[in-house]
Amino acid sequence: MKAIGIDLGTTNSVVAHYDPERAGATVLTNSDGENLTPSVVGLRTRDGQESILVGRTAVNFGVRQPKDTIVSVKRLMGRDFADPVVARSRGQLNYEITPGPDDDPRAHVVMGEQAYAPAHVSSLILEKLRRDASRALGGEVTHAVITVPAYFDNAQRAATREAGEKANLVVKKIIDEPTAAAIAFGLQAGQEGRHRVLVYDMGGGTFDISILHTARDQQGHGQFQVLSFLGDSWLGGDDFDRIIVEEIIRWVTERSGTDPSTDARFLLEAKRYAEQAKKQLSQDREADITIPAAFRAEGGPLVDVEMTITREWFEEQIEPLVARTMSLVQQALTKQDLTPEHISAGPGVPVVPRDQRRVGDPVPGLRAQPGRRSGGRGEQALRADR
Numbered sequence: 290m291k292a293i294g295i296d297l298g299t300t301n302s303v304v305a306h307y308d309p310e311r312a313g314a315t316v317l318t319n320s321d322g323e324n325l326t327p328s329v330v331g332l333r334t335r336d337g338q339e340s341i342l343v344g345r346t347a348v349n350f351g352v353r354q355p356k357d358t359i360v361s362v363k364r365l366m367g368r369d370f371a372d373p374v375v376a377r378s379r380g381q382l383n384y385e386i387t388p389g390p391d392d393d394p395r396a397h398v399v400m401g402e403q404a405y406a407p408a409h410v411s412s413l414i415l416e417k418l419r420r421d422a423s424r425a426l427g428g429e430v431t432h433a434v435i436t437v438p439a440y441f442d443n444a445q446r447a448a449t450r451e452a453g454e455k456a457n458l459v460v461k462k463i464i465d466e467p468t469a470a471a472i473a474f475g476l477q478a479g480q481e482g483r484h485r486v487l488v489y490d491m492g493g494g495t496f497d498i499s500i501l502h503t504a505r506d507q508q509g510h511g512q513f514q515v516l517s518f519l520g521d522s523w524l525g526g527d528d529f530d531r532i533i534v535e536e537i538i539r540w541v542t543e544r545s546g547t548d549p550s551t552d553a554r555f556l557l558e559a560k561r562y563a564e565q566a567k568k569q570l571s572q573d574r575e576a577d578i579t580i581p582a583a584f585r586a587e588g589g590p591l592v593d594v595e596m597t598i599t600r601e602w603f604e605e606q607i608e609p610l611v612a613r614t615m616s617l618v619q620q621a622l623t624k625q626d627l628t629p630e631h632i633s634a635g636p637g638v639p640v641v642p643r644d645q646r647r648v649g650d651p652v653p654g655l656r657a658q659p660g661r662r663s664g665g666r667g668e669q670a671l672r673a674d675r
């Protein structure tokens with residue numbers, strides 16, 4: 290029996306394995322040689338043959354067949370077609386969402402004319418994660434723990450479990466993402482005293498804050514429990530990328546005289562480069578964006594993008610987004626009768642340096658530690674001692 294832990298994200302998923310000899314978890318590399326597997330499934334039709342693509346290949350192929358490329362399926366898990374979140378997703382996604390067949394009220398996604406339950410699509414992602422993990426570990430993976438957002442209700446948790454089982458996994462446990470993050474950051478629930486942990490999780494498309502506390506279970510073991518959560522399901526790293534994409538659009542429009550923003554292929558390409566530049570700005574003060582043959586207006590010349598953005602500019606642009614996350618942090622603390630002064634220490638992962646400083650602002654001596662990446666990404670855990 291081999292078991293893995295799966296962070297099944299809206300945008301990306303990660304698999305880790307606990308190694309008892311090292312007494313630590315290691316993030317596994319997938320068959321593309323990457324730690325992150327995009328949570329994307331696509332259908333490719335070639336010479337009349339259909340095949341299912343998962344992960345990076347689905348993302349790359351998505352440029353060709355966007356309406357058969359399912360992204361962010363996690364948003365739809367266990368939700369009815371009539372759910373407002375589904376309605377909003379329908380306006381934003383490039384594929385079709387329908388009610389299920391035979392009066393099934395749950396939202397389904399359409400790939401190649403056929404409707405699939407989100408749990409089915411999710412199981413295709415999990416199946417790839419399982420296969421890649423089996424390869425990395427040199428033996429069949431049979432069991433898994435899967436994380437879900439703290440706000441997932443029973444239907445959403447059940448759909449996640451169903452997806453795992455469909456992927457031939459025995460789902461040992463469904464655990465909350467902030468709990469997994471707290472454990473991954475080495476915070477121990479068994480410690481004496483009352484501790485509360487605030488987890489700041491900036492994902493690709495969603496932003497979640499949770500406050501956990503340590504409690505003892507019936508056997509007297511220390512455990513994390515989620516006390517409260519809030520966030521914004523429509524705020525995430527994608528919005529940060531979008532700011533850079535807008536800048537690329539302006540650059541191209543100025544040079545070609547044509548607005549490229551209706552060209553789906555250009556937009557996908559611009560987004561890819563924008564995300565890369567954003568990540569670079571977490572380390573460097575400047576990032577070059579070079580996109581050869583990015584766009585051609587009808588009858589016009591081929592435009593290569595060659596521009597440079599600075600961290601200073603970017604920080605100014607993202608200010609409203611960061612301010613929004615900070616006001617939610619304030620709300621979360623207030624809800625628990627906490628103030629920033631209660632925060633005593635915390636390891637953290639930078640989303641962008643600006644975020645880091647803000648979370649750390651009211652906390653003398655707090656420094657976010659870059660580079661610790663396990664469990665969920667983009668998470669900062671701050672501990673309140675009181």
Ligand SMILES: Nc1ncnc2c1ncn2[C@@H]1O[C@H](COP(=O)(O)OP(=O)(O)OP(=O)(O)O)[C@@H](O)[C@H]1O
Binds near residue numbers: 299640665
């Ligand atoms: N070094 C970095 N600097 C800045 N942003 C980064 C860095 N590394 C990752 N990101 C951004 O963080 C976000 C990562 O999201 P992540 O993969 O954690 O999402 P997810 O867990 O799939 O989404 P969700 O939490 O919405 O389910 C992306 O927008 C990505 O571009």
Ligand SMILES: [Mg+2]
Binds near residue numbers: 299490665666
């Ligand atoms: Mg996540």
